Amino acid sequence: MPKPAKGQPGPITLAAQEGQATFTRLCRPFFRQCSQPAWMKLAQAATGDRVLHSSQIAGFSTGELQWPAPKVFVALGTLNTAIADGTLSGLKPDLKPMALPDGTVLDAVGMFQVFSGMLPVDLPEEPVISEQAAPQVSEHLGAHLRRQFGAAGIDFAVSDRDHLVRNAPVLDQLLAGRPATGEAILADLPKIAWLLGCGHEDLMDVVRQATPTC
Numbered sequence: 001m002p003k004p005a006k007g008q009p010g011p012i013t014l015a016a017q018e019g020q021a022t023f024t025r026l027c028r029p030f031f032r033q034c035s036q037p038a039w040m041k042l043a044q045a046a047t048g049d050r051v052l053h054s055s056q057i058a059g060f061s062t063g064e065l066q067w068p069a070p071k072v073f074v075a076l077g078t079l080n081t082a083i084a085d086g087t088l089s090g091l092k093p094d095l096k097p098m099a100l101p102d103g104t105v106l107d108a109v110g111m112f113q114v115f116s117g118m119l120p121v122d123l124p125e126e127p128v129i130s131e132q133a134a135p136q137v138s139e140h141l142g143a144h145l146r147r148q149f150g151a152a153g154i155d156f157a158v159s160d161r162d163h164l165v166r167n168a169p170v171l172d173q174l175l176a177g178r179p180a181t182g183e184a185i186l187a188d189l190p191k192i193a194w195l196l197g198c199g200h201e202d203l204m205d206v207v208r209q210a211t212p213t214c
Contacts, residue, residue, distance in 0.1 A: 010088040012117075014117075015118070015120075016115075016116055016117045017117070018120070019115050019116050019117030020066065021063065022113070022114055022120075022123060023060070023114050023115040024060065024062070024063035025062040025123055026114070027061050027098070028061050028190070029200065030080075030096075030097075030098040031060065031061050032061075032147070032193075033046050033094075033096065034092060034095070036057050036058070037054075038092070039052065039057055039079075040052055040053065040054065040057075041091075042079060042088055042091060042092060043075055043076070043079045045082075045088060045091060046075075046077050046078050046082040046083075046087065046088060047074075047075050047079065047090055049075065050073035051071050051072060052072065052076060052079065055111050058185050060076075070112075071095055073108045073111050073115070074108045076111060077108025077109070077110070077111050077156070078108065079096050081105060081107050082095045082109065083095045083096070084097040085099040086105075100121055101121070101122065101123065101124070116187060127204065127207070128186075129181075129183075129185055129186060130182060131182065131184025133182065133211040134180065134181055134182040134185070135179040136210050137182065137185060137207055138173065138178070138179040138185065139179070139210075140206065140207075141185065141203070141210065142174035142175060142176075144206045145171070145174055145175065145192065145196075146175060148196055148198070149164075149175075152196065153196070156171075157175070164195060167191050168191040168192045168195060169184070169188065170184040170185055170187070170188040170192075171192065185207070186207075187209070
């Protein structure tokens, strides 16, 4: 078991911590585009190898994968550039590559540079739902979700409720008209979008309607 770090972190450590946090934010919307099994099949199609696994996809998206092997960056970078140049359009035509705010598509080298902190990236601030706004957002979003689930033929009140809440626990409050915390809403919003079959940004627009500062 490694010993706890002693003393103050140096500049390389601090840059790496910032880089990993930035890379996590880039990975979240990228990997939300399809399921983990689909990503693994696409990666194998792009690379001819089975390098990218579900644990790595989840780890990149949550920030828990701290120091992946170099071949993981090679595989992910190859997959990303294949998406950008249209090589995989026959398998999944609507995917968007992972890119920097200026539109630069990240290859393996660029991904490692961002991840390690060698390439600082200025990303827009992540949305925050304040404690004061959370009840209003809960009410507005809950009403929207009840309408959308109903229109989709999903029985959110009885037969499908357990499945929905199991996948996105915050739905337990939202579907029942009870307030949830802003942190819980934002954490589960990608899963709710997946359950509804809509885009994450579509639901973020609903959140913004209830709180323009979000």
